[in-house]
Amino acid sequence: MSTIHSKTDVILIGGGIMSATLGTLLKELAPEKEIKMFERLSTPAEESTNAWNNAGTGHSALCELNYTKENKDGSIDIEKAIKINEQFQISKQFWSHLVKKGQLDHPESFIKPVPHMSFVQGVKNVDFLKRRVKQLNKNVLFSNMEITDNKEKIAEWTPLIMEGRTSHVPMAITYDKTGTDVNFSALTKKLFDNLADKQVELNYKHQVEDLKQRKDGVWEVKVKDLTSNEVKIYESDFVFIGAGGASLPLLQKTGIKESKHVGGFPVSGLFLVCRDEAITKKHLAKVYGKASVGAPPMSVPHLDTRYIDGKRTLLFGPFAGFSPKFLKTGSNMDLIKSVKPNNIITMLSAGVKEINLTKYLISQLTLSNEERMEDLRTFVPNAKSEDWEVVVAGQRVQVIKDTESGKGTLQFGTEVITSEDGSLSALLGASPGASTAVDIMLDLLKRCYKDEFSNWEGKIKEIIPSFGQRLSENEALYRQVNEEIKQNLKID
Numbered sequence: 001m002s003t004i005h006s007k008t009d010v011i012l013i014g015g016g017i018m019s020a021t022l023g024t025l026l027k028e029l030a031p032e033k034e035i036k037m038f039e040r041l042s043t044p045a046e047e048s049t050n051a052w053n054n055a056g057t058g059h060s061a062l063c064e065l066n067y068t069k070e071n072k073d074g075s076i077d078i079e080k081a082i083k084i085n086e087q088f089q090i091s092k093q094f095w096s097h098l099v100k101k102g103q104l105d106h107p108e109s110f111i112k113p114v115p116h117m118s119f120v121q122g123v124k125n126v127d128f129l130k131r132r133v134k135q136l137n138k139n140v141l142f143s144n145m146e147i148t149d150n151k152e153k154i155a156e157w158t159p160l161i162m163e164g165r166t167s168h169v170p171m172a173i174t175y176d177k178t179g180t181d182v183n184f185s186a187l188t189k190k191l192f193d194n195l196a197d198k199q200v201e202l203n204y205k206h207q208v209e210d211l212k213q214r215k216d217g218v219w220e221v222k223v224k225d226l227t228s229n230e231v232k233i234y235e236s237d238f239v240f241i242g243a244g245g246a247s248l249p250l251l252q253k254t255g256i257k258e259s260k261h262v263g264g265f266p267v268s269g270l271f272l273v274c275r276d277e278a279i280t281k282k283h284l285a286k287v288y289g290k291a292s293v294g295a296p297p298m299s300v301p302h303l304d305t306r307y308i309d310g311k312r313t314l315l316f317g318p319f320a321g322f323s324p325k326f327l328k329t330g331s332n333m334d335l336i337k338s339v340k341p342n343n344i345i346t347m348l349s350a351g352v353k354e355i356n357l358t359k360y361l362i363s364q365l366t367l368s369n370e371e372r373m374e375d376l377r378t379f380v381p382n383a384k385s386e387d388w389e390v391v392v393a394g395q396r397v398q399v400i401k402d403t404e405s406g407k408g409t410l411q412f413g414t415e416v417i418t419s420e421d422g423s424l425s426a427l428l429g430a431s432p433g434a435s436t437a438v439d440i441m442l443d444l445l446k447r448c449y450k451d452e453f454s455n456w457e458g459k460i461k462e463i464i465p466s467f468g469q470r471l472s473e474n475e476a477l478y479r480q481v482n483e484e485i486k487q488n489l490k491i492d
């Protein structure tokens with residue numbers, strides 16, 4: 001027997017960074033809204049948002065080479081790099097505002113300055129990196145980026161990369177001191193604590209099983225209490241599906257027309273981790289390399305300083321893999337169950353098109369630990385197997401949909417799918433992900449609260465001074481905003 005609960009304004013499904021961000025924004029802009037959150041696990045931030053499940057990079061295109069494409073004429077397109085950087089500036093302004101207002105304390109527990117670097121080898125790649133930096137340096141967002149091909153300087157910036165290196169292959173490395181490492185789980189937990197203080201009802205060990213929209217537009221959300229096994233129906237005017245990899249199956253249950261012809265392909269990940277202080281203290285940077293042929297953009301290898309559970313560690317990876325689960329704690333039936341009559345052609349078309357990805361995943365799946373160590377040694381020549389262990393990272397479910405470039409196109413970005421009446425929104429995909437959460441959620445609010453949004457704009461500008469403007473085109477505003485961010489987030 002299900003009992004019906006009184007209607008609420010907003011239901012957030014999932015206790016990750018996305019729900020935490022949306023809830024916090026809503027409470028800033030419309031404090032009167034009543035919000036309920038349902039999470040199937042016993043604590044927040046245990047899936048992709050958990051610090052061990054993602055790479056913790058505050059994505060700003062200061063090191064990720066896949067955000068700048070080389071055009072056929074040899075010029076370098078930096079538009080995507082600018083967009084990603086601007087999105088992270090929005091996140092930082094929002095967190096800085098919350099710190100200033102006393103809603104987030106100890107910012108050093110979730111964000112730390114860690115230089116971002118790109119590392120390449122070989123004449124062609126060195127030439128590309130030099131042209132890339134020249135182009136980026138013209139923009140204020142990237143004006144701090146330095147580059148060197150001098151091996152002594154490289155050793156000064158990243159000792160571990162040069163120790164024991166005997167190869168004479170040309171190499172180059174960039175250095176940007178404004179990079180960050182973000183502990184998204186620490187941040188998310190703080191945001192939820194803050195939401196609890198604002199009377200948001202946080203329901204852990206509660207799994208959403210079904211969603212139906214009534215004729216009057218209200219959503220009925222069927223929730224199972226995993227402690228008592230009791231099933232209840234909750235009513236809401238607006239629902240956000242922020243269930244990470246599991247957003248796709250929940251979206252399919254809504255039956256909305258926007259949920260058709262969409263599929264998902266899970267890609268799992270592994271990191272190598274080193275906790276030995278004698279080694280970790282020699283490296284303070286996030287160093288991104290170049291992706292192998294066929295590798296999805298998020299599988300670019302990188303060597304990262306991380307601050308997790310109060311300790312400084314080194315992570316290398318991610319190595320990609322395949323698991324049919326949509327969540328790390330999901331079921332082996334997730335992929336099969338997501339194939340429906342309306343998306344089977346979409347899914348099959350993607351299978352045919354993405355041969356390089358399939359080959360890449362098979363090659364990654366068959367890697368032995370010693371082969372993974374060999375990959376690591378292209379970054380850290382002296383790495384010893386006994387100092388590194390394998391940890392399983394989070395699951396990403398890449399969106400497959402029909403686009404202008406044909407049926408079944410694999411998407412590597414983040415997709416927000418919204419019902420026509422704006423009463424439901426689902427977040428699919430995972431990259432660049434958590435770093436861009438605030439911008440993504442502002443965009444979602446604009447789509448779903450069309451009438452209220454124009455009234456909120458003044459308040460948003462107070463919270464995020466660059467809202468509606470491009471910092472990349474306004475150096476004075478960039479400098480002003482960044483002074484404030486540096487002070488409040490203690491990332492000078």
Ligand SMILES: Cc1cc2nc3c(=O)[nH]c(=O)nc-3n(C[C@H](O)[C@H](O)[C@H](O)COP(=O)(O)OP(=O)(O)OC[C@H]3O[C@@H](n4cnc5c(N)ncnc54)[C@H](O)[C@@H]3O)c2cc1C
Pocket residue numbers: 013014015016017018019038039040041044045046047048049050053054055056057058059184206207208209242243244245246247250269318327393394395396427429430431432433434435436
């Ligand atoms: C290997 C890897 C590396 C990454 N690196 C970075 C990085 O360096 N920088 C970056 O910015 N981003 C990175 N990301 C992406 C980032 O982690 C994600 O974009 C972000 O954490 C997604 O947050 P979320 O809230 O959407 O999902 P999640 O954190 O996965 O949260 C979803 C929640 O929903 C819950 N849930 C699921 N189904 C139900 C249900 N039916 N009922 C109730 N609750 C449910 C889950 O238990 C989970 O807690 C990485 C991701 C991966 C996997």
